[in-house]
Amino acid sequence: MEEKAKILIVDDDESICKTMKLIFEAKGYDIETVKTGQGAIAATQRSPCNIAILDIRLPDIDGVDLLTQLLELNAAIEIIMITGYASIETAVKALTKGAAAYITKPLNMDEVLATVNKALEKQQLTREKLRAEGALRRLTEELERRVEKRTRELEAANQELEAFAYSVSHDLRSPLRGIAGFGMAVLEDYSDVLDETGRDYLRRMHEATVRMSELIDDMLSLSRVSREEMHSKEIDMTALARTIAGELRSQEPGRDVELAISDNIVAYGDERLMHQVLENLLGNAWKFTSKHPSARIEFGATEQEKETVFFVRDNGVGFDMKYAGKLFNVFQRLHHADEFEGTGIGLAIVKRIISRHGGRTWAEGSVGTGATFHFTLPTEEGEEKT
């Protein structure tokens, strides 16, 4: 401490005042002595002390009352009561009213000094505690300001992405339509001056534009998945899977596919996004079992404490585990376009949606026997949003 600690001694006994003053000043403290409660109040109003040593029996005021009044003037003062054995009860009462300690007469100056030191330490600690609390408060405010700033930046970035996606959608489609349109126009209006190779080139050009259009649409779907707000709630996954299965069946009523969907599967997540996940996984299973005479698709789940593990299994063409790492990449395919159609965006979308929910995706398969796709979703208790 840079400043000398200031001690106020309040006692109507002259000799006690003198003794204490001598001893404390020798230890380097700054001392003021008064004989009455009023004096103590006046001294504190003028310039508050660090420590006040009060005799419990003062001529003009009850010691405990004085204690209360001094603390009202300055809550930081540590107060030590001096009491005789007869008034120990009062001294204990003083402790409950905010006194730091009491010392009994006859005074043992070592005990007095030790008590004063302890009181000063307590004061120092309280000061440091308040300082730390202040610092913590300022840090929290600073953090909140930064979070607000980051959120604003994120929102701005999201809006830019939205505008970009719209631009891609609108502006890229225009010239694409030109290429497709004029290609077809040449094919139709000038087919008589073209040989078969020429007509073939034009057809291939047209196919390419159709494909490009699909790629643009898929890119936009993928970016939409990252941009849109998530509204999580409990979802009946069994019902969702059954609805999607129904749609698949109605699109290809001729196909005979065994669907084993377990009952009572629930998940905590965004319903619209999870619909996309199941649509992609069940759709894939449906597609890759199209060459199997007795196709079988299963959907089930295992509930664990913090997460639920879901799986979609099929007995279709499967894939080579050597390439499993590529499965969830954007536009990455493990099969040729003439075997199975698709752009390779479905699993990338699944992975992104599951990631946003805080889950994991992985797959197992073997060529010719089928594939199983797993994903986890945190339960409501174990929830972590990304």
Added chain:
Amino acid sequence: MNDGLILLVEDNPDDVILTKRALKDANIANEVILARDGVEALEYLRGEGAHKGRNTSIMPEVILLDIKMPRMGGLEFLKIIRSEESTKLLPVVILTSSKQEKDVVESYSLGANSYIQKPVDFDQFSAAVKKLGLYWLVTNIGPFGGQ
């Protein structure tokens, strides 16, 4: 059927050629007036600028309107014609690349009669234009009692 005029408001020259070709494919031989943006389209309707002196009692049977154009876009043009007596009843079909919900909603709230997205695939585009043409020029009875 061949009497009605079509006002095509489109800035992309490729799309103009393709639209005209589609109309021809559908045997719709009506005259097509071209305006490259909202300003030229207004000049035509009002008989101003390059169309000064035209008989403004003759109005197009239908307006095929793109949204994104320079100077004055489709929606601004639509707002203006819907606020003027002589043009507020004209049938307007929005023909645009965008499928964005906000464009669809805004178009209808400004008074468009129909909204078609231009597909990339030419066959589909052609089929759409053909259906459009047949509907608005043949099936539909226009506000001016058919000319």
